[in-house]
Amino acid sequence: MITLSKLLNSTELSWDITKDACSWKGVTCSGGNSSVIAISLSGVYLSWLELLNLSRNRLKGTLRSFQANQNNFEGSIPSGITTFLKNLDLSYNKLSGSIPSDMLSPSTLEIVDLSYNRLEGSLPSKISQSMVRLRLGSNSLNGSIPSGAFRTHEKLMYLELESNSFSGLVPPYLGSCQNLSLLNLAGNNLSGALPGELGSLSHLQVLKLQLNKLIGGIPVEITQLQKLSLLNISWTMLNGSIPPEISHLRNLVNLDLQGNHLSGVIPKSIEGMDSLLELQLRGNQLTGEIPRMPMT
Structure with a gap:
């Protein structure tokens, strides 16, 4: 998540890497183990985005x-x-x-x-x-x-x-x-x-x-x-x-x-x-x- 924050570098997000990722704007965590279950990048104007890499996250389910x-x-x-x-x-x-x-x-x-x-x-x-x-x-x-x-x-x-x-x-x-x-x-x-x-x-x-x-x-x-x-x-x-x-x-x-x-x-x-x-x-x-x- 910290790497993603640095890559995006968007003023709309204002992700503070010194704080828990669950407190970041657009980030939703599960109640039990504070795992990130959703990331919303809506309205942050990433019109220049050419690559979105989600590898090595152990993603599962659908x-x-x-x-x-x-x-x-x-x-x-x-x-x-x-x-x-x-x-x-x-x-x-x-x-x-x-x-x-x-x-x-x-x-x-x-x-x-x-x-x-x-x-x-x-x-x-x-x-x-x-x-x-x-x-x-x-x-x-x-x-x-x-x-x-x-x-x-x-x-x-x-x-x-x-x-x-x-x-x-x-x-x-x-x-x-x-x-x-x-x-x-x-x-x-x-x-x-x-x-x-x-x-x-x-x-x-x-x-x-x-x-x-x-x-x-x-x-x-x-x-x-x-x-x-x-x-x-x-x-x-x-x-x-x-x-x-x-x-x-x-x-x-x-x-x-x-x-x-x-x-x-x-x-x-x-x-x-x-x-x-x-x-x-x-x-x-x-x-x-x-x-x-x-x-x-």
């Missing part, structure tokens, strides 16, 4: 987390990188090529963040049953969301596939991801009607489907999402009326339905939505009085 986000890594992602990992964060880089077919499938994998890269190709069809959070937003991924990719994923809480080029339908089987808290499919080329199965997501708090090519009406099943705080289905091609049952969403703070082809009378029941702070309805063919918003 590396559980690898975080290399907000760098300038280029090229493709090597196959097998997630074989023993629980957490992988390569977001905000310049990675290109496709996602390896085996990358998201290891049984121990729980969190993957590949957002804000230059990745292309399709989404692998095999996703770990242990996956809790999958972030692939702001890439150039395309094709349909694979049939059955998330059919039995009871641990999945956050699915973020926004700002890609995914096409096809919003998969009805997403309704089986019972612990899903955030679903973001915004900014794709998804088409067809919204599946009523989404109304089964009893833990859902954020649903973002804007900037797609969705058609049909707003499924009344959506109004069953009692924990929903944000609903954005703006700038699609939805038609029909706003269901009066929308007022059942008692925890909704933000409702954005602008830029669609919705018609009919604005439901007066919206005035009873005490948590609602933002309502966007412009760019439709709605009639009637503008609902009174709650006083803040």
Whole structure:
């Protein structure tokens, strides 16, 4: 550790070699024998680093987390990188090529963040049953969301596939991801009607489907999402009326339905939505009085 401190020589770290390494910034030790179990070099600006040598440390076991986000890594992602990992964060880089077919499938994998890269190709069809959070937003991924990719994923809480080029339908089987808290499919080329199965997501708090090519009406099943705080289905091609049952969403703070082809009378029941702070309805063919918003 002392050798590493001298090599890094970073003012951001301020490692004092006269003190116990367990007291150094970015160093985590085990409670029992004061062994170093984690070193964080995040934000110390090692842009000149060309070699990282971890030899002769008697390392054992498996590396559980690898975080290399907000760098300038280029090229493709090597196959097998997630074989023993629980957490992988390569977001905000310049990675290109496709996602390896085996990358998201290891049984121990729980969190993957590949957002804000230059990745292309399709989404692998095999996703770990242990996956809790999958972030692939702001890439150039395309094709349909694979049939059955998330059919039995009871641990999945956050699915973020926004700002890609995914096409096809919003998969009805997403309704089986019972612990899903955030679903973001915004900014794709998804088409067809919204599946009523989404109304089964009893833990859902954020649903973002804007900037797609969705058609049909707003499924009344959506109004069953009692924990929903944000609903954005703006700038699609939805038609029909706003269901009066929308007022059942008692925890909704933000409702954005602008830029669609919705018609009919604005439901007066919206005035009873005490948590609602933002309502966007412009760019439709709605009639009637503008609902009174709650006083803040």
